[in-house]
Each structure stands twice: as structure tokens, then as C-alpha cells.
Amino acid sequence: MWQPLCIDADQAFGWYPQPTQVDAWAAGLLAKSNAVSIRGTLLKTQPIRQEFGNGPNTLENRFVKFEAGDGRRPFYGYWQPAAKTPAPLLVNLPGYGGYVNLHPQLCDLGYNVLHISPQGYVGPRGAEKALQLPDGNWPVLPLTAEGLPGGYADWLGDCLLAIRWAQARPEVQPGRLSLYGTSQGGGTALLLASILGKEVRCACADLPFLTGFPLTGLAGPAYGLLQDPFTRVEAPQFWNRLGYADTLSHAHRLAVPVMLTAGGADDTCPAGTVEALFQKLRCTKQLTWLQEGVHTHSRQSMVLFAAWMQLYA
Template sequence: MYSELNEFKKYPISEDVDKWVESIWKMANSIKCDVEILSDNGFSFSFGIRHVKNEFTYVKFKPEGMDEFYGYWQPAMSGPAPLLIHTPGYSAEISTHPELVSQGYNVLHISPLGYATPNGPDESKQRDHTWPVLADTITSHAEKGYKLWLVNCILAIKWAMEQSEVIENRVSFFGTSQGGGCSLLLGSIFKNKGVRCVAADVPFLTNLPMAKCVGAITYNYEPLCSIDNIDGGWQALGFVDTISHVNRLNCPVLLTAGGKDNICPAEAVKSFSQLYSGTCSYNYFDNLEHRCSREFATLLQSWVRMYA
């Protein structure tokens, strides 16, 4: 079904996707990025929460020629240990993962493009009350938006890989919604560069033509209406659609989908699992809406234990 949709026929061919990934690496490797470890660990007395001083901490990344952005570094209690990278949903939330740290993993949450800060969201970067990363991807024909988002991730991951607590060339990716979709993209980008596994929870950016066809909430596609070249807009989406990266991935992939998810429909997520030739676990939950769930948290811990 998905291959017959007109939008899908406008997607880039695999060779162009490869070149796009290479251009992301070229950009990331050309940027000098200073790093500052912040003293504030991010927990507030107003919530009655505090953590052991200097264990978990914000990290400010200052890439030359780009906006500053932040990460939240959660090192393993003893190392060296594997590295897990968490990326945020479209709301740009920052999250912590002490349960994974206690099981022996280093965890870096990355908040690309400076959307979220230790003091909350930077609303000056919003456009029409939402984050513009998807719109910028479309209007720039995939030269900005998620391309810069992923460059930020590479810069942060390179820093994390240099930390003494981290086992060399052993990195895995996980996230929910946008974070799930971008975890799959990072798995593709880090092919043959140490990636161990991916865990993508109700992943956005997965078979977008099918998602639109089966009734996904269409605000995600409104930027297409604001540009002159509709074909070019769908081609831009093709670079960040995880379906375009299915043949690049070569690591175990965990997927979740919800029967009541009207943003990232289960049919679209399932289509990825049907196309992927590697180790893949597709998990469907009939009553799950579009959100991070206990089911995913449980599956994630087992998945990284097996493969990370």
C-alpha cells in the first residue's frame, strides 16, 4: 500500500540518502564545539527533589556558527560502561533516566537546537507556538531543520564518547515519538561507527505518506501547504523518514506502536518492521495512545541488556 502513494514516489533514492548522511558527518566534523559542564544539576528544591551533587549534570554545547544547546549527562556509577543516547519528543522535553544508570549505563539526553534549557523551554525559538524543526526541514529541502538537529546530536555524542566512563565504540539510541524516529535516524548515521541497538517508541518520522493516508493528525503536514514546490517538500521529508533509512540500519531495532495512536499510527510503524531485514521486535499495544509508556520502559531495559 505505502509504495503506491504518490508522496512516496517523490522520496529521494537510496544513493541520495547516503549522500545526505555523508553531508551531515562532513558538517559535524567541520564544526568546533566548546563544551561547558554546568554546576546546576537541574533538580529544584521547589519540588522537594535533589540528587547527589555532581553526579548528574547539564552540559552546554557551544558549536561555532550555531546556537548553543544542552545535554543532560548521567554517568554510570562505575565504568567504563556502554553509552545510551536519549533524544526528545517534539515538545523538546528534557528527561532523566536513573533506572538505566543504576543498571550500569551512561546516559546522555540531548536537547538539540537549544529548544530546551536548564531554565525551561526557550520560547523565542518557537514559531506559531510550536518548534519549527519540521517546517524548516521542508522549506530548506532538508538542508536545515532536522539536518542541523542531527548535527547537534553528533557533536554531543562525540563529546560523550570521549568521557572516561564510556566504552569506546559502543553506543545505542532510544526515544519516544520524535525521539524514537530520530533514534532510528541516528542508528543509520552511526552505521559502522559503534552503534549497538535502537529502541524506538511510537516513532514519528516513520512512513509519513502512510501515516497521513490512514488519518494521522495532519498538523505535521501543514508546512507542505506553505511552499511553492510540494514535490520538493515531500522529497525533503523523505530524507528524514525512517523508511528511507531501513536499508542502512544494521543493528537490532525495537519498535512499539499503539492502537489508539493518531499521530504515529501503528500501520506506519509496522511497515518499518516488515521492511527491515535485521533483528527487529515489533510490539503492538491495542489501547496505547501516543505517549511514553510503562510497556516501553520495561521493553527498553530488556533490549539494552541484550544488545547495548
């Protein structure tokens, strides 16, 4: 499934936006989000509560419904406050499957954690299947390549609004924002670190997606989602649009400490793409090679997240 396509990577990268264009794109997204009001409502829903085996922090955690002043679709987050506040803020971004990931380990280390599920994909009722493609995948990546609403510009815009809401909460220490995630979550943590700049303390990108599109042959269960739009969109437009959402395009903007992982058995986000990003970064950085690592959030990544946050968050 999703066999590699024959792609001239040098030509494709040649259609990518220039650094100054990426700078303008990032600044534009931030300015647009700053002009929109955001309201977050903590909900009483406790869908993960069980009669036995209830996590010690579960009763303190809440879903958040986000409603923006520009009329976009409401979306959700999951708020995990630290036991002792004010505390630093960690923002967790979802993988492409959209699942809400809970990280009580980081709360126990003294952090507030906000998990964001942009575009209304996942909320208290679970996945909004009406928003999925016929194959069950989410449309954000194909829509990006096609230049249609609902692509990563809108996805990141939701994240910026949710982050602003969290930063204004009394539980959060000012100036103590860090970002992390696995797969798409790792890639978008880096994109948001680029957009927010000096507001961010550090970023962790575990097995990051959205990295080196032309290097992948558009193969595998993640990058393969682009094979259909690749056949319908003119090549210069296709690669230029993807270039704005490629972490390689943002390497020159990342000045905060960045932690990366690559999996030796990862056939979803190839290790070579992560290594290419590591070589381009000019900040404090770490790349951990997980020889047997497959494409999933793992115990190793959780330990690495915690260590990096303890150093820099």
C-alpha cells in the same frame, strides 16, 4: 483538528530520494559534523533538586552546554553518569515537545545516559519560547519541508556533535554507543543509527515519529504541522525533502538490532506507519504492539528499553 488530506501515497513516495541519495546525505552529515569542533561545559545548575523527594542520582547529573566551532546556536544536553565507570553510553533523543527526560533506571543498570536537546530549544531555564512557532510548536519539521535552515539536517548535526563529546569522556567505554527515544526521539534515534552505522550497538524507537509521511494524510497533532507548508511548497520538493528525514528511507541502512513499539490507541503516530517500517527492516528486530497504547512515554516502553539494552548495548 488536522483532518486527513487526500494524498496519493504512491506518487508521494515516488518523489522520495533514492537509496543512493540517502546514503550520500547521511555520509555528508557525518563528514560535516566531523569537521566541526565541539566543546561541552558541565554546568552547576540543579533545577530539579527538591528539598524532599530528591532522586538518588540528581546530585551527580549535570546540564551540558554545547558550543560548536562553526558559530551555530549553543544547545544543551543532560548528562547522567553511571555509578561505576567506564560504562556503555546510551543517548536519549527528545520528543517533539522538547522536554528533557531523565531515566535514572538506566543509570542504575550501569549505563551513562546523555539526553540531547538540539537547536537550543530547551536548556536549564526550560523551553526557549522565542524559538517556538506562534502555536507553541517547534519549527524543525516545517523548516525541513520548506528547505530552510533549522530543519532536521541541522537538528541531527547537533546530535552528532554532542555524541562525539560524550564518546570522548573517560566515563564512557569505547565502542558501546546505543540510541533510544519516544516519538520524535524514536524516529531520530533510527536516523542517527543510520548515519553512524557501525558505531552504534542497537536502537530503540518507541512510537516513532518521522515514519511514513505519505501514509498519514498529514493528520493529527504531529504530522498535521506539515499541512501549512504542504499548501505552499511544490509537491516534488515537499516530498523529496521529507524523504531524507523519513525512517522508511533509512531502513536499508539499519543493520543493528532495532526495537519498535506501536500503540493501538495512538492517534499521533499511527501504528500502520510503524508496521510499514518493521516490514522494511532487514536487521534483528522486534515490534511490540501495545493494544491500549496512547502516544506517550510509558512504563512499558521503559521496561522494553531496558531489556533491549541489556541484550545488545
